[in-house]
Amino acid sequence: MMGRLSGNAAIAAAFTIALCGIASATATMGTTHAASAATVHVTAQNHSGQSGTATLVQKGSDVVVTLTMSGIPAGVAEPAHIHPGTCAKLNPSPKYPLTNATKGTTTTTIHNVRLASLLSGHYAINVHNAHNPSIYAACGDIK
Ligand SMILES: [Cu+2]
Structure with a gap:
């Protein structure tokens, strides 16, 4: 049971990191474009x-x-x-x-x-x- 929860938590954490990665990449692209x-x-x-x-x-x-x-x-x-x-x-x-x-x-x-x-x-x-x-x-x- 504990192992399963940990696994879900790890997946959730990985998913959050992935989302943050996408968000920051988008923001960087937007800034670069706006700055020209x-x-x-x-x-x-x-x-x-x-x-x-x-x-x-x-x-x-x-x-x-x-x-x-x-x-x-x-x-x-x-x-x-x-x-x-x-x-x-x-x-x-x-x-x-x-x-x-x-x-x-x-x-x-x-x-x-x-x-x-x-x-x-x-x-x-x-x-x-x-x-x-x-x-x-x-x-x-x-x-
Ligand atoms: Cu002046």
Whole structure:
């Protein structure tokens, strides 16, 4: 009787391990896929009327950030960065500088960074008012 219970327990344990193995393999595949590219919606803050979309793409050891903005007046270049935190609670010290945002598309290559680490939910793309950088014009959480 005891031997039979032990046998069942062993089978159950093996089955659980097998299920966990499948689950973790699936999660790993999902993470790998998600980490190759990400899209961030950058929305207006402080009534700037500015919004846009950023794409982040892993290229080798670099991440290329392409930011396309509308609502920025022609000829105006606004500071843009990746900051730690979220748009709701932003760390004011930038982590990675981005090319100044202008009307249209700007591109930045950030060297030696993993997109997966940027997708941890702890970073946001922030665009600042050109005349007063302490005023945030637009923001989007990277996730
Ligand atoms: Cu900033």
